[in-house]
Amino acid sequence: MLKQIITPLLFLFFAWFVVSNNDAKTIIAGIAIFLIGMHYMESGFKLFSGGALETVLQKFTSTTPRAIGTGFLATSVVQSSSLVSVIIISFLSAELMGLTSAVGVVFGSNIGTTTTAWLVSSLGLKIKIAQYALPMLIFGVIMQFSKHNSYKGLGSVLIGLGFIFLGISYMKEGFETLKEGLNLAEYAMAGYLGVFVYILFGATATVVIQSSSATMAIIITALATGQIDYINALSLAIGANVGTTVTAVLGSLASNKNGKRLAVAHLIFNMITGLLAVVFIYQLKDLVDSLAPLLSIREDDFAMKLALFHTIFNILGVVAVAPFIKILVNFLETLFCTKEKGRGKPKYLTDEVMEIPASALESIRKETIHLYDKSIEAIVHAMNLHRKEIFSDQNVQDVVEKSNLPFDINIDEVYHQEIKNLYSEILHYSSRSQSFMDEEGNNRVYELKLTARNIIEMVKDIRELQRNLNFFTKSNNWFMIHEYNKLREELVTIFREIEQMRHSSDDSTEIMTHIGVLKEKGNDNEISMSKNIDMLIRDNKIDSKMASSLINDMGFTYSISKKLLKTASVLWVKDQEIIELGDEYEY
Amino acid sequence: MNIKKLLSKFDDFFDQSKKKQKKKYDKLVKIILSLEEKKSELKQEMKTESKKNKKSQAVYNLCKEYKVITKMIKKAKKQGHLINIDEDI
Structure with missing residues (x-):
């Protein structure tokens, strides 16, 4: 009830403040425009890169230094650490990337995000960017009117940059006019008290705006117009770094365990970095002063x-924390461990993965393999066999002949x-994820859906076969027992071969x-x-009823065998061109 | 450079389908070459094994592999006709 009253009241007060205060209006409008720009840049790069960003992040993160470097480059180019984080979380969920690499990318991303400050302080303030x-x-x-996604993406990036520049220009103008009436620099605080107070300001501002880049843009424009003291600006920057972790932690609450683990890694990294920066703030300031001339930065260019x-x-922060990345990862792996999901529940299909095509495809493939494993377990048991024996080095004929007692398995029950x-x-997840994919991705999902259907049909086929198998292997007709064993041998051979191919x-x-x-x-x-x-019919070794059962079951067996091989080609042959060559190869 | 040329250059740059087609073409050439190599190796092996015993399991297996590879090459070449792959082989 209280919340229902307070929120509109706060909103009304804010509206009054914005309308009545001209300078504040200009600054806040600048922040709003800047944030819109960031949003356009993020979605534009997503569209423009057409999966290239995902490929880079996946391929160049094998070692920690490479992961840090890739995280830095990716974030510097797309100017969005949140976009990089989303991709990393999806890769982790689809097991396309390990936690160590992901943490490395997060570290690099933290350095990459500092390029926004360079963009604002160099381009944003030096030239009339408006x-x-x-x-x-x-x-x-x-460019938005183009039918090509690349044009559209580039258009969005341009709109994003345009809005970012416009936003900076408004902020700068707002601070300059504000200075005529109110000089915030008068409220500058010296010493460590000032450092802590301004860190708190920086962190709060970042939590409210939900963007450390936007906070940095405000700090830099305010500093450039002389509205804040240099050392207080440094404290605000540290605060922005700390505040961004709060945003990441809040954002991860609705995420899966991977998102939460990365948010914790981010939190630990930024807290340590913040702490180091606070302790050595004056030494770092001196270091900046001595490095600035080497980079042709003027003494008064704060x-x-x-x-x-x-x-x-x-x-x-990266130099201090990176050597302990393994310890950090070991610790993260102990967090958010959930119990194994119930029977019949998917293991890899998470919403975090859906919007990133490469991760979504891998998740669907892995879940189809999960379905395959479950189904093979049921099929093998329905054939009165054990998986352990099937996948052993034992002779196939021996394995089959030894296992002739019916298993207590209700295949219908297992199926349902x-x-x-x-x-x-x-099926549900695939159909939802297809809307985020291009034609190639859609074709691959379609192929995986067909494979899942093939697997289901194999279970249905074995249901038919099981009844006669149990009946005839107990019969007195040696020929029927022998023929049914041959059918089982046929499938065991395929199972074994596929298992070898798979590994x-x-x-x-x-x-x-x-x-x-x-x-x-x-x-x-x-x-x-x-x-x-x-021949058995002609020699009266089996009667017509037996023959019809055997012929039908032979049909089911070879239908399962063909589906197994088709499934293996889709799930374990990585090269699409090769799958297509094999696809045409029908007998 | 007139505007039409400029636009077509832009189109070429952004048009991924041509690049993909070229990539597929190069890949098919590579696949066909490696399959042809494998095929000639198999032929040699079949000759050697046949000399020992024409009806052995080894000869049967090699025959099957040879048949599969031949069909795959045929299919790859058929696909290649669409993008003039035969010119390169």
């Missing part, structure tokens, strides 16, 4: 010096309780050739078995 902002907006909007300070203390639900989740390091061509050979042999075996059945 003049460039308007043409950028015009061309950005024109805005550029602040940008340099911001970069230096973040690098210092575990497999069907997982299949439905894959082999062979290239796609070799795996696809192997699958082709298995298809060919299956074809030969089917013909040979048909001939054998004909």
Whole structure:
């Protein structure tokens, strides 16, 4: 009730403040325009890069230094640490990246985010950027009408830059006119009390605005117009760094365990960095003063010096924390450990992954493998076999002959309780994620959906086969027992071969050739078995009822075998071109 | 440079389909070459094994592999016809 009254009242007060105070209005409008610019830049780069950013982040993060470097470069280019974080969390969830690499990218991203301060202090304040902002907006909007995503993305980046420049210009103008009536520099506080008070201001401002870049833009423009003292500006910058972790932690509350772990890593890193910066603030200030001439920064150019300070203390944080990255990762892995999900529940399909096509595809593939494993377990048990024996070195014939006692398994129950639900989740998630993908991605998802359907059909096929298998393996007709064992051998061989392929390091061509050979042999075996059945009928070894059951079950067996091989090619052959070559290869 | 040329250059730059087609073309050439190499190796192996025993399991396996590779090459070349891959082979 109180909340319902206080929120509108606060909003009304804020509205009155904005309308009645001309200078504040200009500054706040500048912040708002700047934030819109950041938003456009982020979505523009996402569209413009067309998956390139994801590829870079995935491929160049194998070692910690590489991960830090990639995090720095990616954030510097896209000017958004939150976009980089979203991609990293999705990669972690899809297991495309390890936690150590992800933490490395977060460290690098923290250095990368300091480039905003350089952009504002150099371009933003040195030249009349508002003049460039308007043409950028015009061309950005024109490019939005293009049908190409790359044009549209570039248009959004231009609009974003235009708004950022315009926002800085408004902020600068606001602070300059504000100075005529009110000089905030009069409230400057010296010593460590001032440092702590201004850190608190910086952190609060960042939590309220939800963007450390925007806070840095305000600090730099205020500093450039002489509204704040240099040492207080340094404290505000430290505060902005601390405040951004609060934003990250709040944002991670609705995230999965990976998002939460990264937010904790971010929090620990920024707290240590902040602490170091506070302890050594005066030494860092001196370091900046001595480095500034080397970078051609004028002695009185405090805005550029602040940008340099911001970069230096973040690098210092990385240097201090990076050697302990393994300890940090070990600690993070102990956090947010959830119990294994219930039976029939997906393991990899999380919403955080959905909007990043590469991660979404990998998650769907992994979940389809999960469905495959569950289904194979059910199929193997329905054939009265154990997976342990199937995947051992034992002779296939021996394995089959030894396992002839029916298992206590209700395949219908397993299907409805575990497999069907997982299949439905894959279909639902795939359809939702397809809207974020291009044509190629959509085709791949479609292929994975068909594979999931194939797996389900295999379970249905085995349901039919199980009944006769249990009936005839208990019969007195040795020929029927022998023929059913041959059907089981056929499937056990395929299971074993696929399991080996799955864990082999062979290239796609070799795996696809192997699958082709298995298809060919299956074809030969089917013909040979048909001939054998004909012979058994002619020799009166089996009656017509037995023959019809056997022929039907042979159909089910070879249907499962073909589906197994098709599934293996989609799930474990990495090269799409090779899959297509094998796809055409039908017998 | 007139505006049409400029626009077409922009289109070429952003048009990913041509780049993808070229990439696919190069990849197919590479695949065909490696399959052809494998095919000739298999042919040699088949000859050696046949001399020992024409009806052995090893010969049967090699025959199957040879058949699969031949079909894959045929398919790759068929795909290549669309993008004139034969010119390079």
